[in-house]
Amino acid sequence: MAYSPNSPEARDIAYHLHSYTDARRHEETGSVVLEKGDGVFVEDIHGNRYIEAMAGLWSVALGFSEKRLADAAARQMAKLPFAHTFSYKSNGPVIDLAEKLISLAPVPMSKVFFTNSGSEANDTILKLLWYRSNSMGQPQRKKIISRVRGYHGVTIASASLTGLPNNHRSFDLPIANVLHTGSPHHWKDANPGESEEDFATRRAEELEAMILAEGPETIMAFIGEPVMGAGGVVVPPATYWEKIQAVLAKYDILLIADEVICGFGRTGNMFGSQTYDMRPDIMTMSKQLSSSYLPISAFMINEKVYGPIADESHRIGVLGHGFTAGGHPVASAVALENLKIIEERDLVANAREMGERLRGRFHALEGHPLVGEVRGVGLIAAVELVTNKEAKTALEAPGALGGKVAAALQARGVIVRNMLDAIAFCPPLIIKAEEVDMIADRFEAVLNDVAAEVL
Structure with missing residues (x-):
């Protein structure tokens, strides 16, 4: 399509490499x-x-x-436009938001860690779980199981967790220690005549077989969206999460609920974990946390996860990880107002x-x-x-x-x-x-x- 040289479309083509786009086609069609x-x-x-x-x-x-979110951002921008959370520093909005998220958690949680996107959150989770395994004297316990068609982000680690081919092709992914078990999509993947419950049983048995083949002592966690989003809005079949969680409990494997899409009302409950009676050890959150008015993400961890991480940071003298804008006061203030409105209305x-x-x-x-x-x-x-x-x-x-x-x-x-x-x-x-x-x-x-x- 021909655009005038100074049009926004022409300048977008000239200067902007887009996400999730065919770059050569973009040169022809514009945005x-x-x-x-x-x-x-x-x-x-x-x-x-x-x-x-x-x-x-x-x-x-x-x-x-939503004017209230714009106003919340403006108020905080005028009061304290930036603060970090490194080296024993904090700020009011991020403290309030951490407390609010813990209060909303559907299962007992201990701490919140703030990042800027769901990808960063899941990448950090994987990194901290390796750290935790080392703290516990289990250096062999480094593998994580995700699912075919699952979506968990696009950083090197989180894209490896993602189970979609185009997120791996030509990127040399997935990295080592990331495994993928079968999708929970009954309509597409069930055998002829297989009921939802029988299909769920088969998926749980396949998961257990993978754990046994790899060695249960090498598996640290399983990650899954309560409802798959980018994989096609795949709703889990009847009894699926019940059976998957039973397998994980049997081998003391942590459950990570990726609530980036499902969280804050999307599935008809505050969290998708509530909709499917999931009892995660870790919950990833972003997107609707601030209605995406500003970038912010977070994950909650329970005491079982937090304790060994805290111990290792004490042994070393620092938790050597963090992001400049993680826990940003303006994004935190917007997220707090966003959650308030979701509840009020x-x-x-x-x-x-x-x-x-x-x-x-x-x-x-x-x-x-x-x-x-x-x-x-x-x-x-x-x-x-x-x-x-x-x-x-x-x-x-x-x-x-x-x-x-x-x-x-x-x-x-x-x-x-x-x-x-x-x-x-x-x-x-x-x-x-x-x-x-x-x-x-x-x-x-x-x-x-x-x-x-x-x-």
């Missing part, structure tokens, strides 16, 4: 350049208005115009109610020739697209059908994300019934248009 937001809507520089049905990147809980309940409405609209489309599966919980959902329902297949090129539908939806003013041929929906927690219906109406119209083209 949608957003200029402002209002509630669940965003608007580009040409005045085109879109429902942001992905809440940005699964993250803008309060929508795109009972947005967790709104997520349950609006999510049920959205999934109900999608379930009504299950007879459509392009709809293979509807899945979701709370206010996160996906529709798996197919051209052959019996074979559960789409167009010849994986992702071609999903890309076509996502592009057509954007042209109709709805921003979604396709993970191959699954269309994900994760709107802000503030969404109203009429906005849910607007998404569903436009999605149905697009399905009809695309079906006429491809079938």
Whole structure:
């Protein structure tokens, strides 16, 4: 597409290497350049208005115009614009936020460590667990088990935990000591006639077989999202987390709940761990923690995890890890106000109610020739697209059908994300019934248009 030389699109092409983008294709097509937001809507520089049905990147809980968050940032910026947490230093907002997060934890937690993104948080967790194993005199206990299609970030360590091929290809990943067990997606991975419970049993047995093959004394932790996000909004089958946790408990393996997408109301409870009765030792949080108005992430650890880490820092004389902006006072102040608003407006309940409405609209489309599966919980959902329902297949090129539908939806003013041929929906927690219906109406119209083209 040709742009005038001084246009934002042309300058974006000239100077900006984008995340999760085909760089050569970007040179040809350019980007949608957003200029402002209002509630669940965003608007580009040409005045085109879109429902942001992905809440940005699964993250803008309060929508795109919450003045209280802007005011919280301004107040703190004027009072103390920066402070670090190195060398026995702290600040009021980060202390308040740590206390608040511990109070919200669904299981007893001891300490909070602050980072700037979910990737940094999970990277730090892996690093600190190696540190912990050494402190405990277990230098062989360095392996961590993740899952195929899981998503845990893009740093060298967290991208290794991620179980998606394009996050490994040409990056020389995964690194050593990172293992991947099977995805919990019943619709895609179950054997013919296998019930959800039988499938969950098989996945737990496969996990145990992997642990025994590797040596239980070498496995330190298992990491999983309560509901997989970027892997396709994969909702765990009945009894899955119960059976997985039983295996981990048997071999004294820590459980890390990656709540980066699921946390702060997305699954219809404050945390996804509550939705699935998970009892994690570590919980990773980001995204909706501040509605992504400012970068901030964190993880909580229980006393079992904290104790050996504290002991080792005392033996050495320092915990030699941290980030300049970790626990930033402005980001912490915004996160505190964000959590306050989520509770005041009972947005967790709104997520349950609006999510049920959205999934109900999608379930009504299950007879459509392009709809293979509807899945979701709370206010996160996906529709798996197919051209052959019996074979559960789409167009010849994986992702071609999903890309076509996502592009057509954007042209109709709805921003979604396709993970191959699954269309994900994760709107802000503030969404109203009429906005849910607007998404569903436009999605149905697009399905009809695309079906006429491809079938």
